[in-house]
Amino acid sequence: MKRLVLLLVVPFVVWAQPEFFGYFESELDIMQQGSQRYSFGYNKLRLDIESRPSDNILIGANFIAQKYWGKTNWNVYDFIPGYADTELEDYYALPDTLFLDNVYMKIAFPWLDLTLGRQQISPGVGYAWNPTDIFNKKSLMDPSYEQTGVEVIRLDIPISNRTTFGVIVQPSQTLKTSTQQYTLSSGVGSFDFSLTSSYQKQQDLNSTILGHDYIYERQLHGGSIIGEFLGWGVWTEFAQNVINEQPPIFSSSLIAPDMDFTEYVIGVDHTFDNSIYLLGEYLHNGFGIAKKEDLTLYEYFPSLLGETHSLMQDYGFVYIMHPTFDYITLSSLVIASFNDKSGTVAPQLDWNAFEDTNISLQSSFSWGEDDTEFGLQDWGIRLRIRGNF
Amino acid sequence: MKKSILLVIVLAVPFVSGQDQRAVEIVRRVTELMSQPNVKSLGTQTITTSSGKQRTFEFEAWTGNRGEKSLTRYTKPAAIRGQAFLTLNNADDIWTYFPRTKRVRKLASHAKKQKVQGSDFTYEDMGGGDVFMVKFVPRYLGEELKNGDVCHKVELIGIQPEDPPYPKIILWARTSDFVPVFLDYYDETDFNIKSLSMTDIQDIEGIPTAMKMVMTDHKEKSSTSMVNLEVTYQWTPPKNFFSERNLKK
Numbered sequence: 105m106k107r108l109v110l111l112l113v114v115p116f117v118v119w120a121q122p123e124f125f126g127y128f129e130s131e132l133d134i135m136q137q138g139s140q141r142y143s144f145g146y147n148k149l150r151l152d153i154e155s156r157p158s159d160n161i162l163i164g165a166n167f168i169a170q171k172y173w174g175k176t177n178w179n180v181y182d183f184i185p186g187y188a189d190t191e192l193e194d195y196y197a198l199p200d201t202l203f204l205d206n207v208y209m210k211i212a213f214p215w216l217d218l219t220l221g222r223q224q225i226s227p228g229v230g231y232a233w234n235p236t237d238i239f240n241k242k243s244l245m246d247p248s249y250e251q252t253g254v255e256v257i258r259l260d261i262p263i264s265n266r267t268t269f270g271v272i273v274q275p276s277q278t279l280k281t282s283t284q285q286y287t288l289s290s291g292v293g294s295f296d297f298s299l300t301s302s303y304q305k306q307q308d309l310n311s312t313i314l315g316h317d318y319i320y321e322r323q324l325h326g327g328s329i330i331g332e333f334l335g336w337g338v339w340t341e342f343a344q345n346v347i348n349e350q351p352p353i354f355s356s357s358l359i360a361p362d363m364d365f366t367e368y369v370i371g372v373d374h375t376f377d378n379s380i381y382l383l384g385e386y387l388h389n390g391f392g393i394a395k396k397e398d399l400t401l402y403e404y405f406p407s408l409l410g411e412t413h414s415l416m417q418d419y420g421f422v423y424i425m426h427p428t429f430d431y432i433t434l435s436s437l438v439i440a441s442f443n444d445k446s447g448t449v450a451p452q453l454d455w456n457a458f459e460d461t462n463i464s465l466q467s468s469f470s471w472g473e474d475d476t477e478f479g480l481q482d483w484g485i486r487l488r489i490r491g492n493f
Numbered sequence: 494m495k496k497s498i499l500l501v502i503v504l505a506v507p508f509v510s511g512q513d514q515r516a517v518e519i520v521r522r523v524t525e526l527m528s529q530p531n532v533k534s535l536g537t538q539t540i541t542t543s544s545g546k547q548r549t550f551e552f553e554a555w556t557g558n559r560g561e562k563s564l565t566r567y568t569k570p571a572a573i574r575g576q577a578f579l580t581l582n583n584a585d586d587i588w589t590y591f592p593r594t595k596r597v598r599k600l601a602s603h604a605k606k607q608k609v610q611g612s613d614f615t616y617e618d619m620g621g622g623d624v625f626m627v628k629f630v631p632r633y634l635g636e637e638l639k640n641g642d643v644c645h646k647v648e649l650i651g652i653q654p655e656d657p658p659y660p661k662i663i664l665w666a667r668t669s670d671f672v673p674v675f676l677d678y679y680d681e682t683d684f685n686i687k688s689l690s691m692t693d694i695q696d697i698e699g700i701p702t703a704m705k706m707v708m709t710d711h712k713e714k715s716s717t718s719m720v721n722l723e724v725t726y727q728w729t730p731p732k733n734f735f736s737e738r739n740l741k742k
Contacts, residue, residue: 125571162742217738226596250593265733294586296599330599337601375603427611430542430715459548459570492571 122155126166129490133174136482138188138474144174146198150205165207172198184404185475206253217260222253225272227287227300228341229330232421232439233387233413235343235367236300236326238285239274241410244421244439245450245468245486266291281305295331300324300343321348326367335374342368345391365390367413383423392417396444396476415477418442431456439478446472446479460492516631516647522671523664524626528559529700533728536721540612543714550610555730560622562735565609573610579740584620590740597737605658613687613708613717617658625649625664628657639665640674640692659686672701686712697724 132145152166176198181187208221228234232247240251259271267290274283283305289298302324326343346364371385393399394417407415420442425435433454440447450468457463466486472479538550551569556562563584566577575592587600600607605617625631629649637646644665651657661679666672672694678687687710691703702724709716733739 125574127571212742224595226594229598248591248594260738262733262736262738265736268738291599294602332601332603335601335603337603373601375607377606379608381607427608430544430546431548431611456548456572460572462572 122153122163124151124153125493126151127490127492129488131489132487133484135484137182137480138482140182142175144172144176146170146172160212162210162212163208164210166205167202168205169202171200180405180408183408183480184401185399185480187401188480208253215261217258217262219256219258219260222255223258224251225254225256225258226251227285229296229298229328229339229371230341230369230385230387231371231373231383231423232385233341233369233389233419235341235369235387235389235413236298236302236324236328238283238302238304238322238324241413245437245466264290266296276305293331295329297327297329299327322346323348337371337373339371340368342366363391367391379427381423381425383421385421387414387419387421389414389417389419392443394418394443416441416443441472441477444472444476444479446470446476448478448481462490462492464488513630513632516633519633519645519647519666519671520625520629520631520649520664523666523673524623526671526701527673528622529726530557530559531726531728531730532556533725534721535723536719538610538612538614539718539720540610541716541718548611550612555728555734557730557735558622560620563619564735564740565619567610576610577740578609578616579735579737580616580620581735583622583624584617587616588737588740595741597740602656613710613713613715614719615658618689618708624658625662628652628655629662634663636668637665640690642667642669642674644668644674645671670701672703674703684712686710698726700726 127150129148129150130145131148133143135142135144148168148170150166150168153164155163157163178196178198180194180196181190181192204222206222206224208219208223210217210219225239226237227239228236232242232244234240234242239254242251243249254274256272256274258273261269261271263269267288270285270287270289272285272287273279276282283303285300285302287298287300289296291297302322304322304324305319306322323346324343325346326341328339328341330337330339332338344364344366367387367389369385369387371383373381373383375381389412391412392414393403396416399415403415406412418441420438420440422438423435424437425433428434434452435454436449436451438447438449448468448470450466452464452466454462454464464487466488468481468484468486470478470481470483474480532555534554536552536554538552540548540550549570550567550573552565552567554563554565561581561583563580564577566575567573575590577590579588579590580586584605585602587604588597589600590597600616605620606615608614609616609619629651632648632650634646634648637644639646644667647664647666649662649664651660659678660681661683663677663679664673665675667674672691674691674694676689677685678689680686687708690707690709691705692707693704694701695704696702702721704721704724706719707716708719
């Protein structure tokens with residue numbers, strides 16, 4: 105698929121006088137966890153190429169060269185309460201990379217938009233969490249950061265001015281093993297809404313870790329509503345997940361027999377007259393664990409590796425922001441896990457130092473017992489500088 | 494005494510009513526002029542902060558249905574290239590598009606008061622249509638010299654149930670052709686919070702058009718200058734141009 109797309113795209117890019125843009129980003133992180141202090145970071149160059157050979161065709165690609173420094177080998181057990189001081193090891197390395205993150209071609213016919221190739225998919229209306237998103241998992245500390253591209257075929261069929269039917273297929277060997285997502289989105293008055301149905305055949309990560317590749321089927325039926333009520337922005341995004349096949353081996357695995365689950369987000373936001381912007385979200389993830397005592401490695405691994413939207417069941421997210429000075433924005437986010445009573449507060453300063461240069465400094469301070477999701481970490485600092493071109 | 498008061502009232506009513514009728518007509522002519530069926534433009538937006546620092550953006554903009562719909566897409570600087578916003582129903586409905594995340598987000602009506610890209614214009618200020626006619630009651634205040642032109646001066650008082658963008662606006666429009674050249678915006682305490690000055694009026698395809706608009710925020714001591722580099726009224730939006738689909742294009 106990737107080669108085919110490359111063969112199709114490269115001649116167009118050469119012929120169609122592309123535009124080049126992108127950014128250089130450098131990040132420094134310091135993290136204190138118990139007696140351990142880690143420092144790490146990366147330098148990243150993103151080069152975007154975009155070309156419009158005609159009004160109806162857009163060809164885009166972006167390359168990412170990313171070089172990590174500091175601590176680049178991470179033992180997953182260091183982030184699992186109760187295992188940090190054991191001999192268990194499962195290292196994940198962050199190797200320097202040079203890769204084609206997105207490469208796609210979008211063709212706009214009068215009756216549909218067809219997008220082929222590796223592209224960013226951003227379903228849902230939630231800010232911190234998207235229950236209907238089967239392709240990505242957001243970073244809670246930076247939910248609006250760009251996502252990695254996904255190799256899909258995407259169709260958007262406009263039915264009326266505000267109504268669109270969308271199909272996304274992540275091709276595999278057969279249609280039955282391909283991930284599929286169908287979305288009908290529309291709007292009435294001040295409200296937009298969507299209905300989503302997805303089908304996914306996915307590898308059970310826990311079975312892979314334990315040496316047995318087990319594939320299961322997941323069906324997701326959900327939707328979203330976004331609008332306003334009494335002057336506040338309001339939204340909800342929900343998904344009912346049905347696991348169609350049961351695992352033959354693991355009773356406490358990722359897909360135990362009773363693991364059909366519901367996931368939803370409820371959110372509100374408002375800009376006050378003094379320019380303070382406030383956003384709040386509540387997540388319930390039925391796949392998460394309600395009591396920290398019930399957590400096992402089988403829950404930690406998929407969560408740490410981004411396979412699930414959350415570790416626990418109930419979370420709150422608050423983001424408050426104010427453009428305090430010229431080109432300086434002060435903000436803070438608070439994330440709380442209601443189940444294990446842990447959380448983190450992360451004040452942030454964003455400075456648009458020059459027209460195309462942004463500097464952000466974020467710190468985070470956690471609370472909760474040492475064996476909780478956020479309480480495991482004490483504090484952290486992140487300095488990020490981005491220069492766009 | 495009672496008779497004379499009654500006489501004054503009886504005589505004054507037609508006079509006031511006549512003045513208001515004149516104000517209504519001026520606002521109608523201004524709205525007609527400012528709300529052309531369709532407009533396509535290229536422009537720059539320069540924000541000058543209270544400390545004198547400047548940022549310049551470039552954008553392309555389209556408005557349709559006499560300003561009721563609009564789409565604005567930023568082309569420079571690189572940091573915000575491709576960011577766009579769509580407004581429908583005179584900015585009552587706003588969608589924004591972020592190309593880095595390929596995400597479209599619907600904003601609630603409180604966002605109308607938000608500054609567009611940190612400028613002194615709010616989304617609401619960018620919306621057009623017949624807002625002056627349906628959300629305000631006009632009152633004629635006479636003729637006055639403004640920006641070097643003889644102007645009609647009209648006070649617009651917001652009709653609260655209609656959710657006006659400002660409680661009060663004072664508008665100066667040239668007597669010769671009803672081109673608005675200056676607006677003062679007031680808050681609930683009757684403080685003049687912002688002023689919009691429109692200059693460099695040029696004849697574009699037979700329509701007098703302000704090529705430069707400067708919004709000054711008197712509270713924050715900042716200003717934003719919007720300069721039209723190209724304007725055409727001879728543009729017809731393709732079907733469903735003002736849609737979420739086109740926002741992401």
